[in-house]
Amino acid sequence: MTAPVIGVDIGGTKTAAALVDPDGRVRARREVPTPARAGPEAVLDAAAGLAAELFGAARAGPVGVGTAGTVDPATGTIRYATDSLPGWAGTPVAGALAARLGRQVRVTNDVSAAALGESWAGAGRGRRHVLLVAVGTGLGGAVVRDGRVETGARGAAGQLGHLPAPGAHRLRCGCGRYGHLEAVASGTGLSAAYAVATGAGVTGRTVAERANAGDRIAGQVVDRAGAALGAALAGLVALLDPEAVLITGGAAAVLLPAASAAYRAELPEGWAGVPLLPAALGADAVLVGAARLATRTTDDGGTGP
Numbered sequence: 001m002t003a004p005v006i007g008v009d010i011g012g013t014k015t016a017a018a019l020v021d022p023d024g025r026v027r028a029r030r031e032v033p034t035p036a037r038a039g040p041e042a043v044l045d046a047a048a049g050l051a052a053e054l055f056g057a058a059r060a061g062p063v064g065v066g067t068a069g070t071v072d073p074a075t076g077t078i079r080y081a082t083d084s085l086p087g088w089a090g091t092p093v094a095g096a097l098a099a100r101l102g103r104q105v106r107v108t109n110d111v112s113a114a115a116l117g118e119s120w121a122g123a124g125r126g127r128r129h130v131l132l133v134a135v136g137t138g139l140g141g142a143v144v145r146d147g148r149v150e151t152g153a154r155g156a157a158g159q160l161g162h163l164p165a166p167g168a169h170r171l172r173c174g175c176g177r178y179g180h181l182e183a184v185a186s187g188t189g190l191s192a193a194y195a196v197a198t199g200a201g202v203t204g205r206t207v208a209e210r211a212n213a214g215d216r217i218a219g220q221v222v223d224r225a226g227a228a229l230g231a232a233l234a235g236l237v238a239l240l241d242p243e244a245v246l247i248t249g250g251a252a253a254v255l256l257p258a259a260s261a262a263y264r265a266e267l268p269e270g271w272a273g274v275p276l277l278p279a280a281l282g283a284d285a286v287l288v289g290a291a292r293l294a295t296r297t298t299d300d301g302g303t304g305p
């Protein structure tokens with residue numbers, strides 16, 4: 001791309017937009033609290049408002065969006081969303097923003113956007129095949145294949161949280177079933193495992209802080225979670241054959257040591273050189289990846305004015 005592009009990040013808590021340079025650098029950034037309770041139209045207005053402010057500052061081209069929820073890759077409409085954005089499912093984000101902005105808009109899931117951003121201008125820079133895992137309250141992931149995010153048939157590819165995890169058979173996953181990786185390797189999983197071991201009801205963040213402060217039980221909980229994650233990632237490397245695996249999200253740092261050890265131990269020999277790396281773009285990853293998506297040349301996942 002030549003002109004700067006607008007990337008938009010729509011989350012349950014905040015909505016942000018950025019003017020992104022052709023080399024992936026964020027030139028300007030705007031952010032507002034997402035008016036989630038006011039409904040989808042208000043959320044779309046907020047996102048369009050931020051993008052319009054940035055258009056005012058530069059002669060920018062198309063718009064890309066990374067949003068919470070599952071996005072229909074053919075239409076840019078939300079197929080599924082959690083209660084963090086009430087009414088978001090069914091919202092035609094690509095079409096509604098294209099109508100508001102008079103520009104072509106492409107839309108993908110926020111974790112998919114983060115994977116695109118990191119593989120383009122972050123920890124995966126220069127790599128065209130990347131697996132990104134996002135470990136926050138839940139556990140998500142996305143696959144970048146040959147420089148493009150793999151959407152799957154329903155925009156939900158890369159959801160590694162529902163792989164079976166050894167030792168998790170009594171733990172309930174966010175999807176409602178038992179024994180899945182997310183039930184162990186996530187903020188919710190850390191909280192649940194610590195509660196089983198101690199009876200204490202604390203957040204995953206607190207478990208991480210206690211582990212870092214030397215709490216033995218918190219440390220064991222974190223080590224088990226990291227080991228489960230690392231082993232699963234090693235298996236996925238054999239399935240997907242990426243050049244690198246990137247880990248991002250609020251629980252990434254605390255899980256990385258144990259995850260790295262298990263990953264290296266379990267990685268089949270043919271993939272021994274595939275690194276497991278911390279993501280580099282932080283909160284900008286979705287914005288940068290959304291901007292990258294906007295410059296795509298195929299016509300799926302979006303709509304023009």
Ligand SMILES: [Zn+2]
Nearest residue numbers: 162173175180
């Ligand atoms: Zn599940």
